[in-house]
Amino acid sequence: MNAHQSLAIGRPIETLEAISPAATEPDAMVRFEGISKTYPAYRGKPGVNALQNIDFAIPRGSITGVIGRSGAGKSSLVRLINGLEKPTTGRVIVDNRDISALAGRELRLAQRSIGMIFQHFNLLSSRTAADNIALPLEIAGWSKADIRARVAELLALVGIADKHDRYPSELSGGQKQRVGIARALATRPSVLLSDEATSALDPQTTRAILDLLANINRELGVTIVLITHEMSVARQLAKEVVVLDAGHVVESGHVADIFTHPKHPITQSFLAEVIGDSLPVSLASRIVPEPSAGGQAVIRVQVRGAGAGDTVVARLARELGLDVSLLSARIDEIGGQHVGSLVLGVPGSEDVQAQVLAWLSQYQFSAEHLGYVA
């Protein structure tokens, strides 16, 4: 979705609303309280502090993205939610129950209200699509008739009603993940955990699966926790984002807030993946450090916020009476906010440059002078 959007004229520059961080959300579906997770040393390998000082909440009904590089602790974090792993210290409260304190049969009962989907789908090769979806229901002790009705409902929900009798080996990746989603939803969970669920899929299929997850969140009200190392996935689906790095939460909050004003280097690097801060090669190769007669100064303007970049070129030209050329522009939308940069060419004299930079800073635009082109 790296659309080069047209720059409409006439919309005012909007400032971001202050958004309360997720941790203060009163109705939390999942709450991490003072979590740390340490894997002890084993067979010569040193112990690992996978998670440290984790305190945050996932709002009920939200789609929350947990993003981080591999090894950041994402998988450990998500496995604490459904009790597949126990925290070394702290508590994990899921739907007002301390899941970290449960064991045996009590834990298994609680796990029925938490669905999970996986990167490699994890379908049983020996069962058809319908029978894979039926598995959690068999385990929960549903009657055959109830299972049959529920499975038909779920296959329709995920849009593969015609694949009822197909084995996983006969399905495409996207279809397999649809089976995985249907299976995860079978026991009507209140939370759906997605562990890199689209990482093995191509971009089109990824988008279709993310759309399906968005629909499920909207129609069933299921809280979705989305573990991903792909910024594009978090951006497309999540409303809340938690950025993990080396076992710590380095940033959390509304997706637009986090990505329009990234503070931590990790967050900034994730953002750069999506919007990119490199110039087109044809332009970059022409930029020189010294001005030339009749040449232009090159200025990059960061765009952050709803409609922020729409009018800047027109207003700059009008208010300062300059010929402003648009050399390159890349604006993306994250959580309804525009994020990207414009590369402008303005007449190359020192005082014009200073005037332009002063005007931009007056309107809270962050801008930098990159050099000159002939």
Added chain:
Amino acid sequence: MSPELINLIIQATGESLYMVGIAALLGTAFGLPLGVFLATSRKGELFAAPLVNRVLGAVVNATRSTPFIILVVAIIPFTRLIAGTSIGSTAAIVPLTIASTPFIARLVEAAIREVDGGLIETASSFGASPIQIVLKVLIPEALPGLLLALTLAVVSLLGYSAMVGAVGGGGLGDLGIRYGYQRFMPEMMLAVVVVLIALVQLVQSAGDYLARRVNRRLRHR
């Protein structure tokens, strides 16, 4: 070949099938749970019991390293206790079962370990108990491998059964030794070998066919 000799071959084939069939059934009955346990009881696994796992593993290895003919003779008192006699086809089932159980257990262990660990995690994530995971995930997913393992076990049992002639167990191997070797009847030896080859072929083909039938991993319609 005279009708009496043909009758002998038919009778010996029946004895072999009887011994091997019952021993395979019993070996599977003991070996399957033992193999599943061996595959799931190491540290951090479903039925984690590392010490028991090591002890059982050692017992299995010891049984497997004992030459079959020695096993047959060594356990004669035990055989008498179980079967009431130490002579004959029924008595021979006891050492055959004892030899095939650890063999089948190791094959089952290998087949179960082939199942993707992600499936165990998946089943745990929706609240399956360890027993449910074994019955609904591990065994069905390992079924093609388990059928091939059983096939291999039956074929090996046919070979072992030739040795139980030493305790009057009867069967094809015994016939081949007594008539073909001791009475200098090479045509008898040849007939026994031909029947054994046919039996092994039959068992292997049936096993391969069944394993293919239940294998959904690579099958495309």
